[in-house]
Amino acid sequence: MAYNFKQIGKKWQKKWEEKKVFEAKEKGKKFYVLEMYPYPSGTGLHMGHAFNYTIGDVYARFKRMQGFNVLHPMGYDSFGLPAENAAIKAKSHPRVFTDEAIKSYIKQQKELGFSYDWSRILQSHDENYYKWNQWIFLKMFEKGLAYKKKAVVNYCRKCDTVLANEQVHNGKCWRHTDTEIEVKHLEQWFLKITDYAEELLKDVDSLDWPEKIKTMQRNWIGKSEGAEAVFEINKKKFFVFTTRIDTLFGVTFLAISPQYIDLEHLITKEKKKEVEKFLKKIKSTKQEDIDKMEKSGVFTGSYAIHPLTKERIPVWIANFVLAEYGSGIVMGVPSHDKRDFEFARKYKLPIKIVIRPENEKIQSLVMDEAYTGSGKLINSLEFNGLFSEEAKEHITKVLREKKLGGKKIHYKLRDWLISRQRYWGTPIPMLYDEKGNIVPVPESELPVKLPNDVKFGKGNPLETSKIFLTVKKNGKIYRRETDTMDTFFDSSWYFLRFIDSKNQGKMFDMKKADYWMPVDFYTGGAEHACMHLIYARFFTKVLRDLNLVGKKLNEPFKRLFNQGMVHAEDGFVMSKSKGNVIDPMEMAEKYGADTLRLFLVSIASPDSDFSWNQEGIEGMHRFVRKLFEYFSKVKTGKSNPRTENKIHGTIKNVTEEIENLKYNLAIIKIRNLFEYLHEREISRKDLETCIKMLAPFTPHVAEEFWEKLGNKNFVSFAEWPKYDEKKISKEFEKEEKDVEDLIGDVLNVLRIVREREKKPKKLFVYTLPKEKEIYANNIDEIERRTNLQTKVFAVNEKGKHDPDGKSKKAKPGKPAIYLE
């Protein structure tokens, strides 16, 4: 029988779909498997998708067979810039592109045999979905978690919109790595994720996630404990954050960010020209160059009053101070901070030493670098003699008493800017009355739908829509908010919508969420470490506090798995411009989905990067074909203990390897098993076990032979085999090794003999009497491997064929051999 993978693939995909076998109900012990839902791009599924979904699907199928009630849904992150841009280019509508793309994604995913519950499908651009974005936004607004403010924001010219901090990488746009981010001061919508900074940080510890991602999140949240001190400038109070309040008496200048919002007020008339010149220069420098640039600054002309000494401290603008961190103002302590030191040197600002390292004396005149360690305080009035740590406490206390500062915990995490000046996203459900006051859209008027009468081109398309822009209600005229939401808003709770995706009256049913949440196993790329994964955690906590999910649900994703990157055969990232892209569907067409799936997860450990290998997939195809032939021909009978040992050992290993996401090793164990099984008698039960173990990886072939064996149900729901420890015996392993050694010896001799131009046909093995059975039991194997007709004798047997008297050489565990 020829292996017709196309026919088998279609047959089973159709059956799964018709019988709705993967549709999940709330019943039994649940297990929620999820792969990060894709952005449906016009180019279809790429190899990374296929890899990711295979990893999830194998796990989902495995858990299902273990008796769990598995939820394994799929949806589409369908709002976003690429569709809008494609639409502009083609003078069409983003919806057209998106719907088209989703259609082809669904088709392709079905062809790869993924066991999704298609009844729960969702798409973010569906008004039934984004309605709930708007709804939850209103709830957040009520709670003060959504707010509008003027801020220093990042703007990408190519996206033509502002971006969240998380979407700026190295001063560039995350989607346009060649585009500099521009800094603007605009009024924008934010979500108050900083309210949850501490909890987000704390709960990282409890997650079963890759350490790498956890570290990245901790760093991103960036907690630092320090103190705040008030400096007065022109009778106004300015807060300055520092982790080194013990160096407070070493302050010889204040440095303020060039992007500081109220900068103007600090600049004196005399300095205005000079400052403007400096700011102009900064503005014209690329972010990238600023990073490399030497420190520079300009004096504002203003002076600050030191909170404790009441000295006059010059206020400088300095290019190394970040507007978005701390208060945008730092205290300059050249003696004990590297950057301040550099800056002070350049502008000849005084350097005052206030910390003396133990066992060492430093003098200002010879100081050629900042001392950043801790030590004993000097030149610090009543704090002299204290060590850094205690000085921090004392100084903070004094500041607090004088109401000039105090303890302060600072986070690097900023509030999440969600406004986007683009069309293809969820409209922010807000109105402005004639006076410009913010008026939320009432719940009953949701969803605020995206209008169709828009012109794509320059600026925000929503501003070109007449029906959208103006709202008349009760004789009043309102202007609608034209900003849409960041698409990460959509993906921050989609895993909850899957639980109840058709619910018209609610975001989702709380009881159902209680049943299914958290996601037990979540896979996706590591690139979302500080975006999606933080936002989704934040949302979950907000929903919990709004009583929309149970109080116990603190975290959405229990276990996270990051798959490796699939590279092209040349080792580079697959890209159209390089022309090295391998299309998964082409491979499935050529070799079948089973082969592709099996290959993807067997080439390397799923968490490590790997390069595509064309010969590798062909090798895998040969294996699948062999499997097919084996199952086509095999007749069931009885398994001997040796076979049982092998089967049960394999069950044990494979189960463990799958659980640990070492699919590659599981597949090797399976391959070894089939290698062994070749032409050996096997019981029906054991044969079924073999099929079951294959089912998560190669579901189509498995279903086919499961059916051929006469089973009426699906192997997809068959019970995962359990191993019987009693059937696994070390003795068989030893026996196998002994036989293996013998074969090795024979082959060795055979090689030598062949060099002497002899061609032996027969093999005689002489064993110790009690060992005879070991070898006699394995004559088939010995013959197959050596291609010699084999006879086994015990050394004490009479009438044995032994012309050279080799049998004398037999030792325990090492039989003697003779070839002729």
Place this chain on the structure above:
RNA sequence: GCGGGAAUGCCGGAGUGGUCAAACGGGAUGCGCUCAAGACGCAUUAGCUCAGUGCUUGCAGAGGUUCGAAUCCUCUUUCCCGCACCA
């Protein structure tokens, strides 16, 4: 600069103290099957030695710990990833 990870045979890639000249796959080579094979089966794939089970070298480099190291420690080199003037 800081943080994290990695370096294994022709290639991909297992392997975290002895069972390791190192799983498994791919490639190459040889043999068998055959009219012939790109199909299948078997073998070889560090070097030497050999009617046998032995020796030497060996897991980026250099040291060290140990009876014993691919595996543990130290330093060096290279590569990848994340953060990056974070006050």
